[in-house]
Amino acid sequence: MTNCQDIQGLLPQYVADGQPAAGEYAAVRAHLNSCTNCLATVELLQYVETGLSDWPLQPASPDLTNRILAAIDREAPIEPWRLLPWNIWLPALTLLVALALAIFLTPSMQGELGTVSWIEPVKAVPLQVQFSADPALLLALWIGFSTAVCGIGITLALVHGRLPDEEELDHVRHRLSDKAHRLWRLAGQ
Amino acid sequence: MATVPWADTLNDPLAELVEQAQRGDRVALAELIRETQDRVYNLAYRILGNAQEAEDLTQEVFVRMWRALPRFRGDSKFTTWLHTIATNACLNRKRSLRRQLDTQLDAANWLDALPSAEDGPAEDLLARDERTRLWEMVERLPEKYRLVLTLFYQQQLTYQEIAQVLTLPLGTVKAHLNRARNALAASLEKVGIR
Numbered sequence: 011m012t013n014c015q016d017i018q019g020l021l022p023q024y025v026a027d028g029q030p031a032a033g034e035y036a037a038v039r040a041h042l043n044s045c046t047n048c049l050a051t052v053e054l055l056q057y058v059e060t061g062l063s064d065w066p067l068q069p070a071s072p073d074l075t076n077r078i079l080a081a082i083d084r085e086a087p088i089e090p091w092r093l094l095p096w097n098i099w100l101p102a103l104t105l106l107v108a109l110a111l112a113i114f115l116t117p118s119m120q121g122e123l124g125t126v127s128w129i130e131p132v133k134a135v136p137l138q139v140q141f142s143a144d145p146a147l148l149l150a151l152w153i154g155f156s157t158a159v160c161g162i163g164i165t166l167a168l169v170h171g172r173l174p175d176e177e178e179l180d181h182v183r184h185r186l187s188d189k190a191h192r193l194w195r196l197a198g199q
Numbered sequence: 200m201a202t203v204p205w206a207d208t209l210n211d212p213l214a215e216l217v218e219q220a221q222r223g224d225r226v227a228l229a230e231l232i233r234e235t236q237d238r239v240y241n242l243a244y245r246i247l248g249n250a251q252e253a254e255d256l257t258q259e260v261f262v263r264m265w266r267a268l269p270r271f272r273g274d275s276k277f278t279t280w281l282h283t284i285a286t287n288a289c290l291n292r293k294r295s296l297r298r299q300l301d302t303q304l305d306a307a308n309w310l311d312a313l314p315s316a317e318d319g320p321a322e323d324l325l326a327r328d329e330r331t332r333l334w335e336m337v338e339r340l341p342e343k344y345r346l347v348l349t350l351f352y353q354q355q356l357t358y359q360e361i362a363q364v365l366t367l368p369l370g371t372v373k374a375h376l377n378r379a380r381n382a383l384a385a386s387l388e389k390v391g392i393r
């Protein structure tokens with residue numbers, strides 16, 4: 011009922027499937043019992059199957075991983091602004107601005123300790139305004155104001171963003187340690 | 200540690216590493232590359248037939264993988280996804296090389312590094328050198344046969360995964376493989392190994 015040509019077409023899959031006895035291959039097995047020609051093909055195919063089944067992966071050069079990593083680094087250096095999530099760097103930036111304000115805008119202290127000239131006293135004006143205060147108090151006021159600005163910045167940042175979760179902090183830690191590692195290696199060279 | 204929703208369904212042994220690499224973990228990225236580079240290299244070698252070209256292309260494939268990594272959502276196993284990138288890159292490169300370069304297989308280089316004879320199990324049906332000749336014979340087959348043979352036997356992808364990588368119907372993949380098996384069997388007969 012079957013000729014060799016029909017059977018030959020089924021043989022590669024039959025062998026690849028492990029020469030199963032059951033089901034769709036019943037006709038194949040029946041044919042093989044009586045056809046030495048097709049049986050010889052099965053033997054060749056089995057040889058191929060066995061030979062290819064333990065075809066090893068050839069190892070690449072040992073330094074390939076490093077060359078790939080170097081290529082990735084060349085391709086796209088990590089942008090510094092992406093090093094930290096914004097809900098960390100924004101409050102940090104606010105803090106810096108606040109500190110800068112505190113340092114550069116704090117009224118300069120003149121004369122002896124204990125007297126700060128806020129406005130140059132004008133003698134002709136009867137209502138003489140002379141602001142005198144303890145410089146430590148002024149400094150404290152400025153730092154207090156700046157800290158408040160900073161606090162508002164942090165609050166805004168955190169309210170509008172999510173609180174960084176453990177994963178993100180993990181991420182930040184990894185990237186920071188990676189940066190530190192690279193700087194360390196760079197310094198070593 | 201976050202759970203990986205697709206790790207269980209696809210049973211991807213690399214899921215954890217992939218997820219860490221996606222979060223920017225460089226150590227995990229290096230490990231992921233180390234785990235998979237030989238697969239990409241062998242696929243490239245099988246298609247390009249030249250060790251230097253294969254290494255250059257492996258490098259390119261991993262740069263592409265790294266760029267696309269944030270978009271990988273685990274719809275397939277990582278290796279299937281990587282093979283898709285690698286196969287496309289290899290075939291593109293092959294096309295551009297075909298015109299300019301003689302891509303002779305540097306067989307000597309390849310064979311030097313093959314595993315030595317001492318580690319084969321005693322009940323091996325084939326002698327080591329006979330198998331080596333069989334693997335060499337694959338090199339002489341047409342490209343599409345080499346490709347499916349390496350994906351199935353050497354890279355150990357399933358029929359389904361190969362169909363996904365090559366964007367071919369499952370039946371076509373099986374047909375290619377069966378023709379490749381037949382072609383190999385025929386050349387064995389011709390050279391008289393069997």
Ligand SMILES: [Zn+2]
Pocket residue numbers: 013014017041045046047048049
């Ligand atoms: Zn027959």
